[in-house]
Amino acid sequence: MARTVGVDLGGTNICTVVLDDDDEVVGHAKLKTPTTGDRAGVVEVIGASVYDALGAADLHLEDTVAVGVGSPGVVLDGTVGGASNVPGFLERFSLAQLVTEHLGLPVRVTNDVTAAAVGEHRLGAGRGTRDLLCVFVGTGVGGGLILCGEAYEGGRGGAGEIGHTVVQQGGAVCPCGRRGCVEAYAGRRAMVLAAERAVAAGTPTILFDLVAEKGRSRPTSGIFLAALERGDTLIADLLDQAVDALGAGIASAVNLLDVDAVVLGGGLADKLGERFRSRVDAATRPHLFLHPPRVELIAAELGERAGAIGAAIMAREVA
Numbered sequence: 001m002a003r004t005v006g007v008d009l010g011g012t013n014i015c016t017v018v019l020d021d022d023d024e025v026v027g028h029a030k031l032k033t034p035t036t037g038d039r040a041g042v043v044e045v046i047g048a049s050v051y052d053a054l055g056a057a058d059l060h061l062e063d064t065v066a067v068g069v070g071s072p073g074v075v076l077d078g079t080v081g082g083a084s085n086v087p088g089f090l091e092r093f094s095l096a097q098l099v100t101e102h103l104g105l106p107v108r109v110t111n112d113v114t115a116a117a118v119g120e121h122r123l124g125a126g127r128g129t130r131d132l133l134c135v136f137v138g139t140g141v142g143g144g145l146i147l148c149g150e151a152y153e154g155g156r157g158g159a160g161e162i163g164h165t166v167v168q169q170g171g172a173v174c175p176c177g178r179r180g181c182v183e184a185y186a187g188r189r190a191m192v193l194a195a196e197r198a199v200a201a202g203t204p205t206i207l208f209d210l211v212a213e214k215g216r217s218r219p220t221s222g223i224f225l226a227a228l229e230r231g232d233t234l235i236a237d238l239l240d241q242a243v244d245a246l247g248a249g250i251a252s253a254v255n256l257l258d259v260d261a262v263v264l265g266g267g268l269a270d271k272l273g274e275r276f277r278s279r280v281d282a283a284t285r286p287h288l289f290l291h292p293p294r295v296e297l298i299a300a301e302l303g304e305r306a307g308a309i310g311a312a313i314m315a316r317e318v319a
């Protein structure tokens with residue numbers, strides 16, 4: 001029985017699933033990611049989430065053969081580095097080794113967005129495709145690639161970064177420090193910064209009033225949707241720019257790779273729903289090279305569990 005556990009390590013939550021060998025999720029758990037401390041503390045919570053998910057399925061550690069972890073940052077051969085949103089994950093270290101030592105099981109570490117792409121490819125919206133691009137629009141804009149049926153991570157773990165493909169030379173500053181990236185227009189963090197600059201320049205918006213009204217600490221995807229629904233013109237303009245940037249970036253990737261399908265997911269895209277998906281789909285059309293266009297933009301199906309499910313699938317490789 002090749003039952004595996006998959007862990008999606010995010011900046012806010014650690015989502016974990018237990019996956020049976022017939023691809024059924026039989027248990028899950030969600031714990032808060034530590035915001036302070038060191039990497040050992042993070043590994044402790046990863047371990048606790050594995051036990052919680054197994055417990056939810058009435059199972060024990062010995063009932064599973066391997067653990068997969070989807071981690072932010074650049075992942076290479078079980079090591080992780082460059083993730084600024086998880087304590088201790090900036091400097092490169094072997095996450096696979098630490099989790100193996102903690103749980104006594106083989107561990108497969110992959111990039112969190114690649115794991116989510118594997119989840120959508122095998123059990124979600126990308127089922128039946130050979131070549132698939134997954135684009136996740138949330139705080140940032142992440143991308144994962146499946147080529148010839150396999151996750152493609154690149155020689156140094158940096159493949160799939162559609163958020164940092166350039167759609168406007170010399171354009172808006174991106175959170176990565178470069179200019180004109182897709183994420184500079186379509187990532188929620190970048191849009192919040194743009195809204196703050198607009199407010200400072202005297203443009204009205206209800207975005208920050210809604211943050212206070214709903215008792216949140218920052219503008220969430222739901223607050224963007226609420227501002228849009230209440231007719232906030234600044235947010236409507238920012239989302240128009242996001243749609244255009246995503247359209248140009250996705251079309252450029254399709255022109256490069258000729259994938260079978262593109263899956264659109266992530267917190268902001270999921271929240272904004274079908275209208276956003278169809279607008280981004282329409283925004284790719286003018287840029288597509290092959291005619292008639294074959295690619296359709298399809299909505300992700302697995303939601304926040306995609307990464308954990310993909311990590312559990314990838315764990316089978318080390319079982």
Ligand SMILES: [Zn+2]
Pocket residue numbers: 163164174175176177178181183184
């Ligand atoms: Zn960038």
